[in-house]
Amino acid sequence: MTAEIFHPATYTRAVPYDRFAELRRTTPVCWIEEPAVGAWPAGPGYWGVFAHADVKRVLRDPDTFSSHLGGTQIRDPETSGDLDFVRAMMLNQDPPAQARLRRIVAAAFTPRAIRRLEEMIADRARVLVDAVLPAGQADFVDVAADLPVWTLARIMGVPDQDRRLLYDWANRVIGYQDTDYAGLSTADAEALSPLGRAALAERPASMTRPDGRPLNPRSRVGLADMYAYAHGLATAAAATDPAAATDPAAATDPVATDGSATTDGSADADRDTGIVGRLLAEGLTDAEFENMFFLFAVAGNETLRNGIPGALLTLLQHPDQLESLRRDPETLLGPAVDELLRYWPPVMQFRRTATRDVTLGGRDLRAGDKVVVYHASANRDETAFPDPDRFDITRSPNDHVSFGFGPHYCLGAHLAKTQMRAMLGQVLTRMPHVRPAGDPVRLTSNFQNGLKHLPIRWD
Numbered sequence: 001m002t003a004e005i006f007h008p009a010t011y012t013r014a015v016p017y018d019r020f021a022e023l024r025r026t027t028p029v030c031w032i033e034e035p036a037v038g039a040w041p042a043g044p045g046y047w048g049v050f051a052h053a054d055v056k057r058v059l060r061d062p063d064t065f066s067s068h069l070g071g072t073q074i075r076d077p078e079t080s081g082d083l084d085f086v087r088a089m090m091l092n093q094d095p096p097a098q099a100r101l102r103r104i105v106a107a108a109f110t111p112r113a114i115r116r117l118e119e120m121i122a123d124r125a126r127v128l129v130d131a132v133l134p135a136g137q138a139d140f141v142d143v144a145a146d147l148p149v150w151t152l153a154r155i156m157g158v159p160d161q162d163r164r165l166l167y168d169w170a171n172r173v174i175g176y177q178d179t180d181y182a183g184l185s186t187a188d189a190e191a192l193s194p195l196g197r198a199a200l201a202e203r204p205a206s207m208t209r210p211d212g213r214p215l216n217p218r219s220r221v222g223l224a225d226m227y228a229y230a231h232g233l234a235t236a237a238a239a240t241d242p243a244a245a246t247d248p249a250a251a252t253d254p255v256a257t258d259g260s261a262t263t264d265g266s267a268d269a270d271r272d273t274g275i276v277g278r279l280l281a282e283g284l285t286d287a288e289f290e291n292m293f294f295l296f297a298v299a300g301n302e303t304l305r306n307g308i309p310g311a312l313l314t315l316l317q318h319p320d321q322l323e324s325l326r327r328d329p330e331t332l333l334g335p336a337v338d339e340l341l342r343y344w345p346p347v348m349q350f351r352r353t354a355t356r357d358v359t360l361g362g363r364d365l366r367a368g369d370k371v372v373v374y375h376a377s378a379n380r381d382e383t384a385f386p387d388p389d390r391f392d393i394t395r396s397p398n399d400h401v402s403f404g405f406g407p408h409y410c411l412g413a414h415l416a417k418t419q420m421r422a423m424l425g426q427v428l429t430r431m432p433h434v435r436p437a438g439d440p441v442r443l444t445s446n447f448q449n450g451l452k453h454l455p456i457r458w459d
């Protein structure tokens, strides 16, 4: 039975590393069944790719393994309209179309650009820890969750009071396999900006259709409120920063201005048009712009909201490594973050579609087949990592694929690592004897390696 690899419920218990190891040994490219899950219908099945070298081979060859043909999620978009729609997002494109969109936003994500955000992110992490410190205990998932949304709001020029919307949209898209998150809304309408309130009015009334079938959260209808918001943000940005519409250099660069952020998070985020201005200046179509907003809102949010608690849980489960790190965070936090990402990859898999008949791992794949690479398995491949199940914060080299590989390599990798260092740095220096205060609760998802709760206490 291979269906367990696909089934979201498997991951509620744990990532099936033993099963991955067995597959790498026996059938490193393997046909995975795709049964119905709840109200979601069965799919045709797909090739799972489990070995490090094969994963890299697929990811570096978009001509053979396309992101565009069927998108990058295991589940096929339901209609051709839904497929066309997700294809407007660069994540679901192949070079050269993807390269064009990536070039437009890349400048905001270089290591140099992110270094300029570092202090602001560190300040925000300190504020979040300050808020819980006197209590001596907390659910670390709640503590960490605000850092990525707050950072994203700054980068995208989303007014601070609307950032909870980013959190809700990401939940809807990523958490739809988990009944605790599907359709969840946490934003307080009263607290939102007029733009946020207008968007809320567009929110689907229910994520279940009248005939009982679930509404696809990755569709224009399923995310109508997010698209309304993105559209409104673009209109407002064009009005407040008219130069941006014609001159890319005049677009406000949030990376250059963010240093002025105040430590309590009340910085005037709405004055930045940031990436929004940059995108408008480059003449993106409406669909391209709205999908870029969607990509940032989800990719930069849920990944860290799971990755930061996942990292802390990994450290708590390896007290000797936690202690070494606490003794010398200056030197060790950088490599430790990479090892934490290898050991707890926040994204477990991504999908491609074969464009032609091809042999991979000794198996004959046909044009049109779905091909799903498992980063979570590649990161434990014994041919790439000596003693792969050992968690070692000094591991070097560390060729993990948690940020992918090839043309779609995560654009936010530096930003993600900066946030992880900031939050873990706070825990290491300000929460003495941090330890578990209850059982962690995992997210039901075959895509995100997620935690819903991580109770901790400290002295």
Ligand code: HEM
Pocket (backbone or CB within 6 Å): 059, 067, 072, 090, 091, 092, 098, 102, 152, 295, 296, 299, 300, 301, 303, 304, 307, 345, 346, 347, 350, 401, 402, 403, 404, 405, 407, 408, 409, 410, 411, 412, 413, 415, 416
């Ligand atoms: C630990 C946190 C993160 C992880 C594990 C992660 C993982 C990934 C992976 C695996 C991909 C490749 C997708 C593919 O091959 O199809 C990717 C792409 C991407 N990520 Fe991240 N990501 C993280 C954080 C972020 C952040 C903070 C941002 C920025 C706001 C971001 C923005 C993006 C974008 C825009 C892409 C698409 C790049 C393209 O299509 O060229 N990510 N990410």
